[in-house]
Amino acid sequence: MRVVRLRGDLLVGRMVRDADGRKAGRIHEMTIEPAAPGSTEYVVREFRLSGDGWLEALAGRELASALARRSGRPNGRTVSWEDLDLSDPVRPKLRRTIAELDAARAVSPARSPRGDAARS
Amino acid sequence: MSSLDLVHDVLDMQLVDRAGEKMGRVDGITLELRDGEPPRVAELLVGGTVLADRLGGWMVALAQLFAHVTGAKPVVTRVPFAVVQEISSTITLDAQGGATSALRTERWLDRIICRIPGSSDKSGKEQK
Amino acid sequence: MKKFGEIALGVVTSIGGFLEVGSIATSAQAGSEFGFQLGWAVLVGSVALMFLMEMSGRLSAVTTRTFADQLRERFGIRGFLLPLVAVLAVSFLVLSSEIGGVAIALQMATGVGFRVWALPIAFLGWLVLWRGTFGTVEKGAAMLGLVSIVFAIAAAALHPRWSSIAAGLVPSAPAHDRARYWYLALSILGASISPYLYFFYSSGAVEDKWTTEHLSVNRVTASLGNIFGGGLALMGVVVAALVFLPRGIRVERYEQLGMLLTPALHHPGFVFFLATLGITCFGTTLEITLSLAYVLAQGLGWTWSENLRPSRDSRFSTTYTITIFLAAIPILLGADVLKLTNVSMVLTAASLPLSVLPLIVLMNDREVMERHVNGIAGNVALVAIAIMSVVLFVVAVPLQIMGGG
Numbered sequence: 025m026r027v028v029r030l031r032g033d034l035l036v037g038r039m040v041r042d043a044d045g046r047k048a049g050r051i052h053e054m055t056i057e058p059a060a061p062g063s064t065e066y067v068v069r070e071f072r073l074s075g076d077g078w079l080e081a082l083a084g085r086e087l088a089s090a091l092a093r094r095s096g097r098p099n100g101r102t103v104s105w106e107d108l109d110l111s112d113p114v115r116p117k118l119r120r121t122i123a124e125l126d127a128a129r130a131v132s133p134a135r136s137p138r139g140d141a142a143r144s
Numbered sequence: 145m146s147s148l149d150l151v152h153d154v155l156d157m158q159l160v161d162r163a164g165e166k167m168g169r170v171d172g173i174t175l176e177l178r179d180g181e182p183p184r185v186a187e188l189l190v191g192g193t194v195l196a197d198r199l200g201g202w203m204v205a206l207a208q209l210f211a212h213v214t215g216a217k218p219v220v221t222r223v224p225f226a227v228v229q230e231i232s233s234t235i236t237l238d239a240q241g242g243a244t245s246a247l248r249t250e251r252w253l254d255r256i257i258c259r260i261p262g263s264s265d266k267s268g269k270e271q272k
Numbered sequence: 273m274k275k276f277g278e279i280a281l282g283v284v285t286s287i288g289g290f291l292e293v294g295s296i297a298t299s300a301q302a303g304s305e306f307g308f309q310l311g312w313a314v315l316v317g318s319v320a321l322m323f324l325m326e327m328s329g330r331l332s333a334v335t336t337r338t339f340a341d342q343l344r345e346r347f348g349i350r351g352f353l354l355p356l357v358a359v360l361a362v363s364f365l366v367l368s369s370e371i372g373g374v375a376i377a378l379q380m381a382t383g384v385g386f387r388v389w390a391l392p393i394a395f396l397g398w399l400v401l402w403r404g405t406f407g408t409v410e411k412g413a414a415m416l417g418l419v420s421i422v423f424a425i426a427a428a429a430l431h432p433r434w435s436s437i438a439a440g441l442v443p444s445a446p447a448h449d450r451a452r453y454w455y456l457a458l459s460i461l462g463a464s465i466s467p468y469l470y471f472f473y474s475s476g477a478v479e480d481k482w483t484t485e486h487l488s489v490n491r492v493t494a495s496l497g498n499i500f501g502g503g504l505a506l507m508g509v510v511v512a513a514l515v516f517l518p519r520g521i522r523v524e525r526y527e528q529l530g531m532l533l534t535p536a537l538h539h540p541g542f543v544f545f546l547a548t549l550g551i552t553c554f555g556t557t558l559e560i561t562l563s564l565a566y567v568l569a570q571g572l573g574w575t576w577s578e579n580l581r582p583s584r585d586s587r588f589s590t591t592y593t594i595t596i597f598l599a600a601i602p603i604l605l606g607a608d609v610l611k612l613t614n615v616s617m618v619l620t621a622a623s624l625p626l627s628v629l630p631l632i633v634l635m636n637d638r639e640v641m642e643r644h645v646n647g648i649a650g651n652v653a654l655v656a657i658a659i660m661s662v663v664l665f666v667v668a669v670p671l672q673i674m675g676g677g
Contacts, residue, residue, distance in 0.1 A: 027176055027177070029175070029176055029186065030174070031172055031189075032150060033155055033172045034197060036155075053149050053152065054150040055149055055150070056147065056148050056149075056154075057146065057147045057148075065185075066185040066225055067181070067182035067183060067185065068150070068183040068185065105182040105183060106182075110177055110183070156344050156345050156348050156352075157345060158341070166574060166575040166576075169573035198349050198350065199349060233335070233337065250574070250585075250586050250587050253587055257582055257590065258583050260402075260582075262402055262403050263582040264581055
């Protein structure tokens with residue numbers, strides 16, 4: 025099995041394009057979970073993409089991520105790990121088109137567990 | 145700990161060791177891509193050069209210049225994710241800070257500072 | 273009862289710590305050129321600072337983390353870098369000015385040129401930080417700073433028309449020198465609302481291990497401390513207005529301020545002025561030095577505390593050591609302290625958006641603040657301050673060019 029290492033933090037802010045080359049949004053968050061119940065190994069389940077609006081461009085992606093998180097992601101989409109092709113980390117690609125992705129989401133509502141780790 | 149957000153809950157968070165001593169912040173994260181499996185969170189990275197990578201080319205160049213001028217070797221500390229014990233308002237590691245490379249500069253400076261009078265006295269300061 | 277003691281101490285500390293080289297210089301210039309007319313700038317500055325300090329104190333009491341911690345953690349290194357560089361650069365200039373203030377006071381007291389005093393002052397400051405605790409700096413220096421109350425005494429002794437002073441608290445257009453007037457207003461705001469202040473206050477809350485139980489102490493300290501402290505700065509304007517304006521004296525060098533308190537208090541007035549200048553600037557030197565080291569250490573995740581032996585937080589203690597000696601160099605080289613003060617005040621005012629805007633996000637984030645998020649009043653104040661800070665940013669350079677005499 026081929027194993028490739030990359031910098032996860034550098035993925036933040038990278039534009040993701042779909043199978044047709046259309047812009048799908050920029051990565052602004054990655055949700056991780058134990059690989060299996062009780063496992064100490066954590067894996068990335070989902071990537072959250074932000075819109076490519078003026079706020080992101082003006083305020084920087086991390087600030088926009090903070091704001092998006094607070095307002096409940098008004099204009100982003102969630103992508104499962106299977107749908108994201110990171111063979112070229114600088115140019116992440118969706119394995120499907122945006123239309124296919126959104127249609128699939130509409131049928132089975134996204135499971136997007138927010139971080140519920142204790143943050144008191 | 146169940147599900148977490150990498151950017152919000154892990155990146156840039158304060159690392160502390162078993163004794164509660166600060167060990168720097170999570171400056172970077174290594175993901176491991178495997179065919180047909182979800183990407184694994186492999187390591188947490190600590191270091192000035194790691195930080196510079198996030199700031200762009202000019203910062204990297206600046207960091208390299210600094211290293212060249214001062215002769216300091218940039219230290220990158222790699223913390224396997226399995227070492228993470230708890231993630232809350234800080235990230236606690238099941239490790240001893242002094243034993244890792246994360247506190248190398250701190251310890252090096254400590255050896256110099258110890259020679260300055262008054263640096264290790266109690267004189268009203270808390271014992272730590 | 274214990275809480276009352278804490279509050280009293282906090283208020284006294286804030287009053288004693290309010291005046292420093294910037295507020296003394298800007299108040300004196302404003303009074304000597306425009307009488308009581310710029311009183312409103314002192315009022316606006318004090319009120320704005322009150323809100324910002326209360327909020328940074330509340331942030332730290334609720335989260336037990338500092339403002340700098342939150343900036344790095346919430347906005348990442350990219351969102352943190354610009355505020356960091358701005359705070360470090362601007363605070364450094366103010367720090368140099370403060371050292372200059374002490375040096376000038378010593379020059380006026382001894383006749384020995386101010387340049388000679390630069391390194392000894394830095395050394396003394398370093399020694400206090402090296403050997404002292406946070407309590408030494410916070411309380412010790414500020415208590416001594418209470419000598420600045422002499423400004424209020426001098427003002428009262430000159431029997432000013434209090435109604436005229438009150439009139440000056442309402443913004444009005446100047447009869448002459450418009451650019452100069454607004455330039456001084458900008459400088460006063462920069463002198464009052466200094467980011468190092470609320471970064472320091474936030475770090476202090478964590479040094480003193482504040483929790484949600486300290487929220488009322490925080491509110492009272494931040495409000496009364498800054499209102500009374502601002503009142504002292506206002507008295508500086510009043511005294512300068514009554515002493516310099518009738519004589520047509522325009523303040524262009526610190527040495528001229530030696531006669532600020534003598535008409536009211538005679539010879540002791542001279543001594544009291546030197547004591548006020550020297551002590552308040554020295555106290556502020558300690559605060560800013562610590563503040564710079566705090567922000568860097570916290571942003572990068574180093575161990576930090578003024579309550580630790582220097583060898584226990586070596587990067588932090590090395591940082592403040594290098595900082596204070598580096599900041600003494602411009603004074604050693606003979607920089608014009610008044611010009612340096614004015615420029616650093618203007619730059620401080622211009623740099624405000626970088627710390628105020630993120631504060632809006634933080635103070636309304638329920639995950640950070642839980643039920644202690646800003647109410648409507650707090651947000652109205654904060655947005656007003658934010659708008660003002662953006663305006664200041666825009667007009668800073670033009671005003672420095674047109675009005676920076």
